[in-house]
Amino acid sequence: MPLYHSILTGIAMGDGKTHTAYKRANTSKEVGDRAIEELCEAGVIRLDKSKKVFTTWEEEDGEKISNKLFFTSPFLRFWFAFVSPLFKGVRDGDYKEVKERFANRESEFIQLTFAELSHEVLKINAKEDPIKEIGSYWDNEIELEIYGKTASGKVIAGISKYTNAKMNKSVLTKLQEDCKKAKIDADIFVLVSKNGFSNELKSLKSESIRLLSLKNFKNLV
Template sequence: MLSQTQPLAKQFQIFYKEHTPKTLEDAIEKFAIFGGVGWGDIDTSKPSYELIKKLILDDYAYIRNDVNEITSGAPLYHALLSAIAMGDGKTHASYKRAKLDKEVGDKAVTELVERGIIYVEKPKKEFTSWAENEQLDNKLYFTTPFLRFWFAFVSPLFKGIRDKDYTEVKKRWQNREAEFANLIFTQLSYALLQESFKEEEKIKEISEYWDKKIALDIYAKTVSGKTIVGSTKYTNAKVKKSELSRLQELCEKAGIDADIFVIVAKKGFSSELKALKGERVRLYTLKNFKILG
C-alpha cells in the first residue's frame, strides 16, 4: 500500500503522473494528504475533505489494518506518531505530547526509523566553542505524507471514525487545512532547489536550520562550499521585500554567512522584491515545481 522507502520527490513524481492534477496547487495540497499510497484515480480538483471522507474515512477499517501492519499497532508508537504529526517534530516536544520519557522515546524513534515510518534530522548548528554547545533537539519527520495525515487526523480520533461519526475529523481538518501543506511544500522545495542548481552549483545537503534563537526553512551547502539560506511561503499573499530583510537579519543573528538567498512562494512576489532578483537572490513560484512532475 505504502511507498515509504522512496524519496519524497519520487513519491510526488508518481502521484503527479498517476493523477494528472489540473494545477500545481492541487497537486501539492492533495499530495500532502494522499502521497505515498496507491489509490487508483483521484480527481484532485475536488475539495480535500470530500476526498478524505470517500477514500480514507469510509474505508477506515481496511486502511487501519494496513497501517497496523507497518506500525505493529503498538499504542506507544501511535501516541508518538500522532505527537510528531501534530507538532513541529522536535524530539522533546513530541515526547512530552506523547507522555513518554526520553529513554522510552529514543527507543521508539529507533524502532520507527528501522520500520521506515519516520526519519531523523539533526540540527545544522556549527558551534564555535564548547560553551555554545547546548543540546539541540533532533527533528522527526514522516517518510510518507499519508502517514503524517493519518496520525494527525485519523488515528487520534479513531473512535468516532469507527462509529461513522466524522464530526471531530471534519472540525480538526477545517482548523488546520490552510497550513497543513506547508511542511510538504517546504520539503518539496528542497528537491526543486536541487534540480534548479544542479547545472551550476550542485547542492550536497539541504534541510531546515534551527538553533536556540532562530529557525530557517532552507539551509543548504553546495559542493564548492557556498551557503544557501531561504524561506518558503505557502500563503495566498505575494511575498514582500521585508521577507528578504528578515532572512538577512536571521543570518546575522545566527552568525551565518549566506552566499545566496532563496524564497519559494505559492503566489509570487511584490514588484519591489522581484527587482532584487539576481545571482544572490533567487525567487521561485509554483510553476517551477513542474520540473518535479
C-alpha cells in the same frame, strides 16, 4: 501501543522536535528515546540532528538542540495527524471531525511538504552549480526551511511559505537577520512563496536573491 500512538500524533501535528513530541505524549526523555529508536528501526520515522555547519552533525560548544523527527511517508503523517486521533468516527463512517480538523490545519500541515518540494525544485534548477546537500536549519532560536550548499561551496539559506499572502521585503530582511544571528554566511538567499511576491521584492531579484513561486514547481511533474 498508546505511547507510540501519542508520540506519532505529536510528531504529525507538532514542530517535529523530540522534546515537543515527548511533551505531547506526556512521557519522559528516557522512555521517549527508547520509543523513537524502535520506531526508527521499524522504518516509520527518521531522526535528523541539527547541523549548524556542514562538516559535522555534532553539537557545538555543548549547546543542546533538539533533534527533529520526520515520517518516512507523507501518508503516515496524514494518518496520524487527521485519521488516527479520530479513528472511531472514521470507522463508523462519520468524517465530519476529520474534515473540520483538516480545514483548520491545512496550511500548517502542508507547510512541511511544501518546504521539502522546494528543496527538490532548487536541485532541479541548479544546473550550472549543482546542489551538494540541502535540508533545513534549526537551533534554539531560529528555523530556516531551506539550508544548503552547492558543489562550488556556496551556502544557500531560504524561507519557504505555503500561505495566501504575498511575500514582501520584510521577509527577506528577517531572513538576512536570522542568518546573521545564526552566523550563517549565506551566498544565496532563496524565497519560495505559494502566492508570489510584492513588486518591491521582485525588483531585488538577482543571482544572490532568488524568488520561486508555484510555477517553478511544474518541473517536478
